[in-house]
Amino acid sequence: MICRTRKNRIAVWTISLFAVLCSYSVTSHAVFTIEVKRGTEAKIPISIAPFSIEHILQDGLQLSDIIETDLNGSGRFDVIPRTDHLSQPHELKSVDFKDWRLINSEALVIGRVINIGNGLFEVRFRLLDVYREKQLVGQKFRVPAGKIRKVAHQISDIIYQKLTGTPGAFDTRIAYVVVQEGASGIEHLLQVSDADGWNPTTILNSTEPILSPTWSPDGNQIAYVSFESGRSTVFVQDVWTGQRRLITEFRGLNSAPAWSPDARKLALTLSKDGNPEIYIFDMETSGLQRVTNHDAIDTEPAWSPDSKFLLFTSGRSGGAQIYRISVSGGPAQRLTFQGEYNANASYSPDGRLLSLITNQGNGYKVGIYSFQDQSVRELTSTSHDESPSFAPNGDVIVYATQRANRTGLATVSVDGQVQQVLKLQGGSIREPAWSPFTRKL
Amino acid sequence: MQNLSSLFAVALLSLAVAACAGRKPVEVEESSIEITDATGSEVSTGTASPSGLTEEESTTTLGLEDSTSGLDSATMELVNTRVVYFDYDSSILTPENETLITAHARYLNSAADVDVILEGHADARGTREYNLALGENRAKAVANLMLVLGVSPDRIETVSYGEERPVSIGSGEDAWSLNRRVEILYQ
Numbered sequence: 001m002i003c004r005t006r007k008n009r010i011a012v013w014t015i016s017l018f019a020v021l022c023s024y025s026v027t028s029h030a031v032f033t034i035e036v037k038r039g040t041e042a043k044i045p046i047s048i049a050p051f052s053i054e055h056i057l058q059d060g061l062q063l064s065d066i067i068e069t070d071l072n073g074s075g076r077f078d079v080i081p082r083t084d085h086l087s088q089p090h091e092l093k094s095v096d097f098k099d100w101r102l103i104n105s106e107a108l109v110i111g112r113v114i115n116i117g118n119g120l121f122e123v124r125f126r127l128l129d130v131y132r133e134k135q136l137v138g139q140k141f142r143v144p145a146g147k148i149r150k151v152a153h154q155i156s157d158i159i160y161q162k163l164t165g166t167p168g169a170f171d172t173r174i175a176y177v178v179v180q181e182g183a184s185g186i187e188h189l190l191q192v193s194d195a196d197g198w199n200p201t202t203i204l205n206s207t208e209p210i211l212s213p214t215w216s217p218d219g220n221q222i223a224y225v226s227f228e229s230g231r232s233t234v235f236v237q238d239v240w241t242g243q244r245r246l247i248t249e250f251r252g253l254n255s256a257p258a259w260s261p262d263a264r265k266l267a268l269t270l271s272k273d274g275n276p277e278i279y280i281f282d283m284e285t286s287g288l289q290r291v292t293n294h295d296a297i298d299t300e301p302a303w304s305p306d307s308k309f310l311l312f313t314s315g316r317s318g319g320a321q322i323y324r325i326s327v328s329g330g331p332a333q334r335l336t337f338q339g340e341y342n343a344n345a346s347y348s349p350d351g352r353l354l355s356l357i358t359n360q361g362n363g364y365k366v367g368i369y370s371f372q373d374q375s376v377r378e379l380t381s382t383s384h385d386e387s388p389s390f391a392p393n394g395d396v397i398v399y400a401t402q403r404a405n406r407t408g409l410a411t412v413s414v415d416g417q418v419q420q421v422l423k424l425q426g427g428s429i430r431e432p433a434w435s436p437f438t439r440k441l
Numbered sequence: 442m443q444n445l446s447s448l449f450a451v452a453l454l455s456l457a458v459a460a461c462a463g464r465k466p467v468e469v470e471e472s473s474i475e476i477t478d479a480t481g482s483e484v485s486t487g488t489a490s491p492s493g494l495t496e497e498e499s500t501t502t503l504g505l506e507d508s509t510s511g512l513d514s515a516t517m518e519l520v521n522t523r524v525v526y527f528d529y530d531s532s533i534l535t536p537e538n539e540t541l542i543t544a545h546a547r548y549l550n551s552a553a554d555v556d557v558i559l560e561g562h563a564d565a566r567g568t569r570e571y572n573l574a575l576g577e578n579r580a581k582a583v584a585n586l587m588l589v590l591g592v593s594p595d596r597i598e599t600v601s602y603g604e605e606r607p608v609s610i611g612s613g614e615d616a617w618s619l620n621r622r623v624e625i626l627y628q
Contacts, residue, residue, distance in 0.1 A: 276574040
């Protein structure tokens with residue numbers, strides 16, 4: 001059974017995420033919204049009237065479907081089902097605001113897609129304040145058919161910013177690793193796609209494992225760990241040209257790369273001096289600076305947004321926990337004290353929170369550490385999660401989660417309210433990394 | 442350093458699963474080989490005085506036949522076991538592990554042109570990078586014992602694959618326990 005988001009509103013599930021997954025299909029790209037009702041965080045009720053459309057997107061979806069999935073997944077919006085709409089306006093003059101107040105919609109999005117010839121389409125939309133009966137934003141785009149999905153995400157970004165004050169992160173990308181059965185054995189693919197999993201491009205195809213992809217701050221390069229030579233080595237690759245640079249191939253581990261905010265350094269885990277430690281590699285000089293010095297495991301470095309600190313995972317107190325250390329070395333401060341296992345931490349863009357994997361007796365879950373409370377709270381309802389990565393606006397986290405013998409990707413809003421499953425396809429999908437904001441040209 | 446001259450055959454490389462139960466006790470007196478914590482705190486060396494060995498000529502071959510002379514059969518059986526297993530989140534060698542690795546070190550000391558690769562692995566729980574480091578520490582723990590027992594460092598190579606090359610797919614302790622391992626590969 002292939003599930004598609006034909007329905008505007010998926011019923012609220014109160015049972016476990018795994019119980020409702022549909023079968024895999026290599027060609028289907030279904031996105032499910034599973035609402036986990038927790039807390040009473042208010043969401044903005046909004047309606048997306050179907051755009052008058054003269055071009056159906058290849059997948060049968062409409063622009064309004066994409067915008068609806070985007071906004072629902074953020075956890076900040078409550079998109080009212082299309083079946084509740086009392087009218088279907090495409091233009092401002094056809095809007096009867098009473099119809100929208102009646103269904104308790106605070107905001108309304110209307111739009112049109114017009115085929116203007118030469119393979120180009122004009123997309124117009126308006127965001128309206130229902131109670132004050134006025135337009136908040138109106139914009140039009142002129143794009144080829146292949147860019148209409150991107151326009152839908154850009155419209156979502158505009159709506160999001162206008163109504164929440166936070167920039168949207170819908171017109172962004174993710175990198176991740178696919179492991180699948182190929183013609184001549186197991187294939188490991190490093191792929192980049194839209195943040196909702198669409199339009200994947202393979203940028204590396206290997207017969208050996210690929211781990212820990214991570215975006216450079218300008219979004220043009222990805223650092224990753226490759227086992228192509230039979231052991232772990234770190235590469236940096238240009239996303240557009242495919243050009244690669246081998247960073248380190250010392251004896252032992254070369255792993256866990258992390259870009260500094262100014263992109264001039266990569267923090268790494270190397271074990272060349274006896275056991276896994278954190279080092280900083282200078283991208284210009286290729287010089288190495290050692291940061292940690294302890295005979296326990298020290299790995300998974302992550303930079304603070306102000307470039308002053310590194311987070312890392314260390315086994316020095318007996319099990320994996322999160323520590324913070326100045327980039328110039330010195331004493332390490334332990335941050336996590338709850339649960340037997342805390343690992344793979346990274347800062348939110350504003351530096352106030354950490355995403356991480358935590359096990360507090362209920363399995364390995366995505367968690368949030370708050371510097372203010374100095375505590376970790378579990379975020380997901382699943383128990384075999386890995387590799388959490390913040391969206392560049394800090395509101396959503398993408399992660400990998402295991403079901404049966406495969407892993408797939410999902411997102412969770414930072415308040416824990418909404419989880420969306422991405423990218424169902426044959427094969428195992430893991431190690432997601434969310435790109436920085438896309439530069440607008 | 443022991444002088445173990447033997448004709449000893451190396452079994453074909455395989456991913457044999459150790460039979461942890463039913464292993465014959467090794468007929469060896471071991472004195473003062475103490476490995477405490479795999480994080481490398483205290484290591485003291487001693488000597489192992491094997492009993493039941495006969496001295497043979499000093500050539501070794503990589504033939505396929507087993508020789509019943511040379512290293513005793515208990516040691517030979519141990520050397521045919523090419524996997525060392527570990528507890529969850531641990532790279533500490535159990536006494537059983539130490540016995541196994543000692544037999545391998547003994548073999549290596551008797552076969553000077555044989556090198557060894559130690560591949561460290563971890564089960565799928567937790568994060569991939571931490572598991573990569575855990576696999577590395579497990580391989581290093583085995584290597585360190587071999588070094589202590591006199592094997593030259595340029596003959597030992599360690600590599601970690603973390604959780605990326607499981608022998609058993611699936612979840613549950615049955616699968617996980619088979620993946621928390623170091624594989625001993627001769628070349």
